[in-house]
Amino acid sequence: MTDLPPGARKPAGHFPLPRSDRTEIELIWIEKRLEHWIRFGRIAGERIVSRKTRILAFRPDAVVAFMRWSANDYGTVHSRIDILRTVRSGEPYTTLPFVRPGGELLLSIEGWPKVRTVIEAIDQIEAIGLHPCDIAPDHWRHVHNRLSAGQPFRDYTAERHQAWLKRKALGQ
Numbered sequence: 336m337t338d339l340p341p342g343a344r345k346p347a348g349h350f351p352l353p354r355s356d357r358t359e360i361e362l363i364w365i366e367k368r369l370e371h372w373i374r375f376g377r378i379a380g381e382r383i384v385s386r387k388t389r390i391l392a393f394r395p396d397a398v399v400a401f402m403r404w405s406a407n408d409y410g411t412v413h414s415r416i417d418i419l420r421t422v423r424s425g426e427p428y429t430t431l432p433f434v435r436p437g438g439e440l441l442l443s444i445e446g447w448p449k450v451r452t453v454i455e456a457i458d459q460i461e462a463i464g465l466h467p468c469d470i471a472p473d474h475w476r477h478v479h480n481r482l483s484a485g486q487p488f489r490d491y492t493a494e495r496h497q498a499w500l501k502r503k504a505l506g507q
Contacts, residue, residue, distance in 0.1 A: 356394075357380070357394060357395070358422065358436065358438055359393075359434070360390070360434050360435075361434075361435075362389050363388050364388075365387055368406060369405045370404045370405075371403050371404075371433060372401075372402050373401060374416065375398075375457065375468050376393060376398065376399030377468060378392070378393065379392045379393055379394045379397075394421065395422060395424075397420070398418065398467070398468040398469075399420075399421065399468065400457065400467065401417045401431070401433075401434065402414075402416045402450070403417075413445070414445065414446065415444065415445040416443075416444050416453050417431055418440075418443075418453075418479075419438030419439060420438055420439040420472060421438050422439055444479065444483075449482050453482070456478055459491070463492070464493075471491075471499035477489065
């Protein structure tokens with residue numbers, strides 16, 4: 336695993352996965368100015384950099400919703416949500432600010448009205464008893480495409496989820 340001498344302790348902030356096999360997302364919080372947070376995703380490790388900055392690590396193939404918001408003295412300047420699948424070493428990926436190395440982008444929406452709609456879609460999935468990172472990745476692509484075109488998207492249902500689980504079991 337590591338080349339630590341016998342009896343040595345792991346350094347603070349140590350992640351169990353090698354650097355090449357994890358995706359790191361930097362979260363920043365500056366009150367009323369800049370906020371980054373994870374809406375959903377299974378965190379594999381965390382490193383605190385400062386009072387305002389921490390870095391979360393995710394295992395390969397994790398689905399993560401990363402939200403960013405910034406404001407100035409006059410109100411919100413930018414709001415954005417990206418849903419991505421973390422990649423394995425050697426896989427192609429899309430680069431995103433604050434995400435190292437990057438990920439397979441499933442959804443990327445900016446502007447508060449559309450971001451709010453995505454949050455409502457996430458809430459709807461949680462309301463039927465599913466974890467948003469366990470659903471079919473194609474649903475997030477569908478939501479992205481429909482919102483980008485200004486069209487309504489289909490709700491994710493338990494029936495759709497069962498069909499996804501069956502396709503996944505067949506390796507498709």
